[in-house]
Amino acid sequence: MPKFMLFGEGNAKEQAFCEQSWRTGPRADDLLCCMYGRNYYLERSSRTVRVEGLDEAISLGRATGVETVLMLALEQFEAGRVEAFRSAGFRVVGVPTSAAFLENNKARAKSFMRRHAVASAYSTSFCDAGTAEKFLIENWATRRFVVKASCYLSDVRFSCSVPDTLEEAIDDVRGLADHLGSIDAPRAMVLEERAEGREFSVHVLIDGANYKILPMVRDYKRLLEGDKGPNTAGIGAVAAAIDWDRDLISGLRSRIIEPTIDGLLKEDIDYHFILYIGAMVTRDGPIALEYNVRPGTPEFPALLAVAKTSGLEMFTAAQDGKFGSLDIEWENDEPYSVAVTLTAPGYPFSSLGFGESISGLDDLDDDVWPLVEHMFADPEPTVSNGRVLTLVARGASFQEARERVYRNVDRMRFRGLHTRRDIGDLVALE
Numbered sequence: 190m191p192k193f194m195l196f197g198e199g200n201a202k203e204q205a206f207c208e209q210s211w212r213t214g215p216r217a218d219d220l221l222c223c224m225y226g227r228n229y230y231l232e233r234s235s236r237t238v239r240v241e242g243l244d245e246a247i248s249l250g251r252a253t254g255v256e257t258v259l260m261l262a263l264e265q266f267e268a269g270r271v272e273a274f275r276s277a278g279f280r281v282v283g284v285p286t287s288a289a290f291l292e293n294n295k296a297r298a299k300s301f302m303r304r305h306a307v308a309s310a311y312s313t314s315f316c317d318a319g320t321a322e323k324f325l326i327e328n329w330a331t332r333r334f335v336v337k338a339s340c341y342l343s344d345v346r347f348s349c350s351v352p353d354t355l356e357e358a359i360d361d362v363r364g365l366a367d368h369l370g371s372i373d374a375p376r377a378m379v380l381e382e383r384a385e386g387r388e389f390s391v392h393v394l395i396d397g398a399n400y401k402i403l404p405m406v407r408d409y410k411r412l413l414e415g416d417k418g419p420n421t422a423g424i425g426a427v428a429a430a431i432d433w434d435r436d437l438i439s440g441l442r443s444r445i446i447e448p449t450i451d452g453l454l455k456e457d458i459d460y461h462f463i464l465y466i467g468a469m470v471t472r473d474g475p476i477a478l479e480y481n482v483r484p485g486t487p488e489f490p491a492l493l494a495v496a497k498t499s500g501l502e503m504f505t506a507a508q509d510g511k512f513g514s515l516d517i518e519w520e521n522d523e524p525y526s527v528a529v530t531l532t533a534p535g536y537p538f539s540s541l542g543f544g545e546s547i548s549g550l551d552d553l554d555d556d557v558w559p560l561v562e563h564m565f566a567d568p569e570p571t572v573s574n575g576r577v578l579t580l581v582a583r584g585a586s587f588q589e590a591r592e593r594v595y596r597n598v599d600r601m602r603f604r605g606l607h608t609r610r611d612i613g614d615l616v617a618l619e
Contacts, residue, residue: 292480
């Protein structure tokens with residue numbers, strides 16, 4: 190009988206968590222994957238059950254003796270799923286609705302950073318486009334700004350833009366305001382001063398008062414090679430389970446992580462989960478760009494690829510406050526990983542390419558990990574999401590991991606396939 194159940198839509202991040210936990214965990218048979226979406230690989234597993242929604246998942250959990258439910262998506266936390274499962278009698282690993290503001294309300298999150306002296310880029314928030322435009326006109330001569338929606342938007346065309354000119358910035362503000370109005374969302378936005386430096390993804394496991402920093406990751410957000418083109422939800426990532434510059438780690442602890450945890454404790458925010466921080470190393474030291482109250486894609490799969498300890502063990506230790514007995518083990522022989530995402534031709538602007546058949550899945554090497562977004566075979570695999578497939582490979586170096594992953598990328602076929610060819614080739618983590 191399973192003791193743990195992951196509840197989600199069956200996306201690439203959830204696939205990675207389940208498969209890595211089944212492969213590495215001592216309690217592999219204890220984890221049931223309960224999903225309401227479609228996933229070409231998870232559906233092949235006898236440990237996966239498809240449900241219609243929350244009520245059926247609760248019934249399934251009770252019928253199979255599940256004790257603990259895990260969730261990995263902001264949408265679940267926003268919808269109160271943590272509270273719903275707790276009310277149904279389950280122990281839950283996730284983020285309560287009261288803490289979701291760290292990601293789904295950037296204006297509040299930035300205020301939290303200021304209140305608790307978390308090193309961060311200067312920002313200011315607005316509730317209408319006109320006032321934001323006036324601010325840009327008055328300040329653009331000496332500063333540059335990133336335009337962000339305060340709320341969480343799944344449509345990456347509007348969630349964050351990095352304009353190069355004042356005209357582009359004003360267009361982005363107007364476009365964001367129009368989009369927010371079209372979906373009946375508050376027209377709140379954040380203008381964040383554009384910082385220069387090396388950007389990293391920092392995943393921190395928190396068990397209330399204590400924390401563990403996972404290996405650093407660099408993600409690639411721009412669609413085109415050389416970090417050009419529009420932002421995406423993530424088109425590649427690299428990770429390395431190696432020792433890091435002590436000064437950098439010390440700066441992350443003192444300037445970002447510990448002030449954040451102190452703030453959570455002071456504001457009585459119960460946080461026993463993972464916090465994914467977008468950080469940048471500037472000439473003045475590391476700063477926080479934003480918080481995410483869930484692991485990232487493809488950043489988290491890149492991390493799991495080099496972890497010997499299962500994700501299930503990591504997350505339950507955070508929930509139970511048992512970091513003292515948690516010794517996370519990482520790959521020694523192949524500590525580098527590279528994740529490359531293949532996208533549909535219209536991504537991130539449209540659904541162009543959806544419905545196209547996919548071939549090559551059966552030709553992938555065993556040492557490459559395929560992760561899919563909403564892909565199912567009916568009767569053959571077809572494109573049904575902008576981010577179609579992410580391939581992850583390990584290696585003794587970035588170069589070895591890159592060679593493995595791109596060798597397999599070249600075996601995939603669907604009309605309009607797009608991928609960046611420089612993931613891991615740019616200066617990544619050094």
